[in-house]
Amino acid sequence: MVVPEALDRWRAGIPPLDAGNNAWMLVSAALVLLMTPGLAFFYGGMVRRKSVINMLMMSFSAMGTVGVVYVLWGYSMSFAGNALGGLVGNPVTAFGLARLGPTAADPNGLANSADAGSGVSGLAFAAFQLTFAIITVALISGAVADRMKFTTWLVFSVVWVSVVYFPLAHMVWGGGLLSGASDSLSALIFGRGPGGSAAIAPMDFAGGTVVHIDAGVAGIVLAFLLGRRKGHGRDPMRPHNVPFVMLGAGLLWFGWFGFNAGSAGGAGGLAALAWINTSTATSAAMLGWLAVERVLHGKATGIGAASGAVAGLVAITPGAGFVSPIGSVAIGALAGGICAWAIGLKSRLGLDDALDVGGVHLVGGIVGTVALGFFSTSTGLFYGGNADQLMAQAIIAGAAILFSGGLTLVIGLILRSTLGLRMSEDEEYDGDTAIHGESAYDFEGGTGIGSPGVLRGATHHQEASGHVASARAPEPASEPEEASA
Amino acid sequence: MVVPEALDRWRAGIPPLDAGNNAWMLVSAALVLLMTPGLAFFYGGMVRRKSVINMLMMSFSAMGTVGVVYVLWGYSMSFAGNALGGLVGNPVTAFGLARLGPTAADPNGLANSADAGSGVSGLAFAAFQLTFAIITVALISGAVADRMKFTTWLVFSVVWVSVVYFPLAHMVWGGGLLSGASDSLSALIFGRGPGGSAAIAPMDFAGGTVVHIDAGVAGIVLAFLLGRRKGHGRDPMRPHNVPFVMLGAGLLWFGWFGFNAGSAGGAGGLAALAWINTSTATSAAMLGWLAVERVLHGKATGIGAASGAVAGLVAITPGAGFVSPIGSVAIGALAGGICAWAIGLKSRLGLDDALDVGGVHLVGGIVGTVALGFFSTSTGLFYGGNADQLMAQAIIAGAAILFSGGLTLVIGLILRSTLGLRMSEDEEYDGDTAIHGESAYDFEGGTGIGSPGVLRGATHHQEASGHVASARAPEPASEPEEASA
Amino acid sequence: MVVPEALDRWRAGIPPLDAGNNAWMLVSAALVLLMTPGLAFFYGGMVRRKSVINMLMMSFSAMGTVGVVYVLWGYSMSFAGNALGGLVGNPVTAFGLARLGPTAADPNGLANSADAGSGVSGLAFAAFQLTFAIITVALISGAVADRMKFTTWLVFSVVWVSVVYFPLAHMVWGGGLLSGASDSLSALIFGRGPGGSAAIAPMDFAGGTVVHIDAGVAGIVLAFLLGRRKGHGRDPMRPHNVPFVMLGAGLLWFGWFGFNAGSAGGAGGLAALAWINTSTATSAAMLGWLAVERVLHGKATGIGAASGAVAGLVAITPGAGFVSPIGSVAIGALAGGICAWAIGLKSRLGLDDALDVGGVHLVGGIVGTVALGFFSTSTGLFYGGNADQLMAQAIIAGAAILFSGGLTLVIGLILRSTLGLRMSEDEEYDGDTAIHGESAYDFEGGTGIGSPGVLRGATHHQEASGHVASARAPEPASEPEEASA
Amino acid sequence: MNLITAVIKPFKLEDVRTALLAHGVTGMTVCEASGYGRQRGHTEVYRGAEYTVELLPKVRIDLLVADEDTGDVIDAIVRAAWTGKIGDGKVWAVPVATAVRVRTGERDAAAI
Amino acid sequence: MNLITAVIKPFKLEDVRTALLAHGVTGMTVCEASGYGRQRGHTEVYRGAEYTVELLPKVRIDLLVADEDTGDVIDAIVRAAWTGKIGDGKVWAVPVATAVRVRTGERDAAAI
């Protein structure tokens, strides 16, 4: 039953397609893509009514900008061979995903697939990776909520993903400096094992460093450069829609199965292990967060359940395929508890990391990355390993923090002195109506035909005609707040 | 390791199952099914509070009616052989999906599968196609928002899908008049190639004509027959829930991976290409819409981001598997920009296409269909092709417009003079409470036990007992609006 | 092309992985997991604004508790061999999912997989089953809405799933008393067929008894023990957010494809059949519910469409793989109609099953289970079978009712006299703010920077410092309601 | 004629409406309101930040009554809205110069 | 000075505002309200339970006017808010002791 073309391909060295694995990667890519709208709601529910659209737009616009940039030079910079001594791939080699697509001779696009060993099409792998780049950028937006200039955000998303994310993805997953390749840092430190790769390789199954530590640090740096929201620490800034936060958490949990189990690169036993660990750590982290919250504040909250779940998802990301289900329960419970406590730190530091990107993604990412030194079933201290893996994990986490922190600072400073980081006072005051010319809800208007939308929506329809003139008389600037750090 | 039953099946000419492809089709079908609730929210957020339930119900009820009709005669009319000279399939041949299901001899239902070549079960293919029929009908509802009689909508959904959608699906995908089959229009015009099929076949990968042009035209025709909403052009009719619009867009984007990449009919390299192009075109279209909006109105809006994404998804639908990633960026950017501008046309035409089914689905569908004449990597003008493909695309688009437009007009006129198309004035005035006997939100009531739901919800509980008498004194009809066209 | 390791595994009796089937199980597991957030919204939209977070939290916390418990002893109690005469599995055998994970010799974890015959990893099967346990517990919460003590709910979820769900899952699916195994009840009653298993086996494809009857009965018992909500039958208790109910229904429908088609255990023709039947029955049930509603109350409602869809999903669950598409239309239409009528029963019984867990899941589960006696294409009365299958179905339904009802009563009584079942009057009065220390929405606050959140949200920011003192003066207990049954 | 305004607990609205009906009052206008007074608010927690909610949900009822009924109607409201707990609310009356029914143009006593 | 309060049907707000503008009134304060009166409510059904909604959506307008304008303004509102159907609402006036514009501290006639 061997088809002659298949034989030709075999002779040409083109690996066979595995439709099961390929299907799983396509599904996983779709699941991860859904995480960004999920995140948008997780974040959007947490801000005040006045700026929910802006919050959603920061995630959605990242789907726009990064989605385009990735196919242009992003994939190439991440996975197309080493350049600059293992720091980054060459942006030109696979520009526009050149040479990955199906051809007559290679109808499933496997010849140049980075995941060809599993019979996964090159474009399926690229699709999967594309969604990671998007959500990493979107994650940052939580830290800058309510005050970052929208056009600057668009520019930032393009620059940051190119200068910070793609290189880091290359270093960790593309065979670069922080991988286990023969010319990696680990090979230098721990020596080379049989086959030439590092004897001890740093572990990051699905992006604890590349995604979470990376975005967490960037968020903190931007929050620092932006300064605090007007009224921070004085005015109440409570979530305007807790069900949206929980909806977002639900979608994130769902999508994260693609994120983690998809990182197995196929639909075998490793994916199943990553699936189970993802779920279990999340469950345990939710309980851990609720418990700590109960002790510290007397109540277990819905925001806490959602946040705990996300903390667990973050923490199990680096080790989803490397620990046992019991290990994942422990990592989850730890991460949930620690993050619930860590979100209190920012107020001591005077930092306005609005939606706790630091407390959840940076801290959760570090917990999960370092925990592998203990819980990795192959090399962890609790499974008879020595301290080498722990050291390797500390190094990769530290390197990601320094790399992302330093470069984000430079990018932020340049943007601050060129385009400006912070929106105008009017925009910060009024939120969506000033920034995007729309308001999120109109529950009052439209109760009867001809209702002029009594509250907050009383409007006259005009022929659309060019620019929206700002019709508002200048608002008082009576708040004595800080402007920026 | 060859199982004897498998050999028997081989001898009986029953193709082997490909579990990977079959899994992908089942997943894709589920993804497309989710698009209809997604669309319901995309639309539901855009109407006024008073009619959000009615808007949601038009999509949900299409899931009810079309879901049943499809298994009865829909599949058969679409894919069960030619009848009426290539216009439609025979509704009886596969009534109730007869002969597609698994049997003892054919445990995976492949013997009569329309996608047997990929090892996909007949029922998996039918499931996938079923979801397309549902969403096509649901798409139309955006044009008739707020004023179409609900029972007439139910009847319309059954009639329209049977008379317009199934035949068109047959003509384009079922080997009918608009396909590339040997007795198709294209074969007539462009001659036959080797193997007997048309030398140049019109291209519609996933439904640019069958779904989007089709629904877009039908929406415009219905909107024309219904006349404008009361208060149109005078009262503000702004979206009551922008986050719902964006939630809907997120779910549509997610589900559309099933729609487009599933249209590859399996999980190989073509599906991966369609996946990437779907994402990329959507990203680019979002940016395109936001840019045009910024220029025309001074602000980039959340509704704009959501609408741009949908415009991109529409436009890449016909070509998802036929263009390169770079091509998809171009098609997306074009479609986003053009649709952002096109939605302004309806007011010049005095047409109340309430939620821009024309501006987004018809225009986006045409842009995407015609663009293949340029961007198709096999036959497009930009890739060394001649103008034949462009002509074929123009023909298929034009044929779909005429076919759908004409038949929808006839159906609409008949319904208008029998059941009536438009709801009563009271229903249009009050929306959900009059049409469905419920109101969407009760944010005021229920703040304390025994709260009588002060605002808009002050109610007495009564033993349910037969019909709801209309308890409302007749409302004034003081608006001088038009009644219908 | 045979890899030597694969040969070794073959010799060691380890079955080969089927990546397509495994992918489908992983996807299905993710889909079912999403059902619980979906259910949370389906339920959350139906309660009053004051308690939507509590309602969401009952589902989310079940994801926490059951998610952890399942990997510890849940899987083992359900599927790890018989103990106690077929009543339950041994909780220790596979504690922590021991021996299921991938090993060097068995890299896909197939050696001890309960679904090894389909090439599905042991952990993928466990993942799929885990999600069923979660949603079954979450389903119960609809009956106890607004009044069950939250900590007691957490404890209940752990105890009930261990004492009721795992044993029932074992009995029906784990080769226990209610399966078709050689030492099952059915073997006793109907005799053994060739191969030793029962001549007539009770049918439950995806959990009509284990999930729906089980949870439905438990909900009714708890509602009975808890007593009615304060103000029940006097105060209006209308859904505060109908779109959320419909969103939940949409997510449930989507996820249910995993639930039912995933229960095929792989991605072949049986899964495709289950997919189609799931969709079709749901469509028909929606129409059935709307029709009955229209006749009884004069309007077809959005809540009705959502409820009808869920009733159809419930009813097709036991037979998704055993009936024809036409059969599924009939079962769906029946279930929709019957459940629409059945939800009226509770008020005659004076029972406050708040969100109709009984009327939808118990009744729908019974309808679907018993209907197989008629509609099963292999053994049903309408397909030439005799009454044996009908009897087997009645027995399994009855057994599930008795088993779940009796044990839930015992658990409930013990919890009532220890932890207490019912929340304090204050908590019931105030809902989320008292129970979880947060309120769901703040649409008023935050309209300008420095806005103190005028309505219901006027707040002072305080340094978080230990416990939240209850700042509320004692509220009147002026309602003359019953306390509990 | 007087305008009586009552600020009461939301869950008492139905009782008050019933009591007023019994007194022959068949019209009133109701608004959501928030009250600040001796009644203490509650505390909410979000991601570790605690908020004290000081404004509590109330309902405001406005109704026009003839001079001679004013005392009785006030008493009826007070009786129906009473729970005896802090926060039961206030009732006050303001003299009205003139009143019109929009539909008929009827004035004063005839308007209510 | 008087405080005129009008309770009207929501969809008439725009007409009233336009009419007031024509009378030189350039300021007003508007609230959502619910009205109970002769106008009948409607019925809603949820999972088989029927509810009668008795309170109907209204809009409440408050505006300060000089004594001499009071009559005219009331008439203007009544005319603009009129549909002739039950439930058109009420307008009433209450004498005001003093009024201040916050921005300038101007009092009484100058404040409006």
Place this chain on the structure above:
Amino acid sequence: MNLITAVIKPFKLEDVRTALLAHGVTGMTVCEASGYGRQRGHTEVYRGAEYTVELLPKVRIDLLVADEDTGDVIDAIVRAAWTGKIGDGKVWAVPVATAVRVRTGERDAAAI
């Protein structure tokens, strides 16, 4: 006794409440409101249609005060609510005939 009504910018509510507390006023009733006046609204765009929002969010405070405190309280509110920009709002006072505390039945001065 007087009923003081203040229509102010929402973000000034907290300042006003604090100022009133300093004056010994411990109770008030607050409503959301929308104001129309000289302050200009803003423009919103939806799918190419532009809307001018004319009604702006305000907060309405009602509080009963003894005759002798009225002037001081009005002044305190005006000072606290002031920003100096158009749209700061209005404060006015209306004489009250009688007031009752629901919980105790106390009248007039004792009721507030």
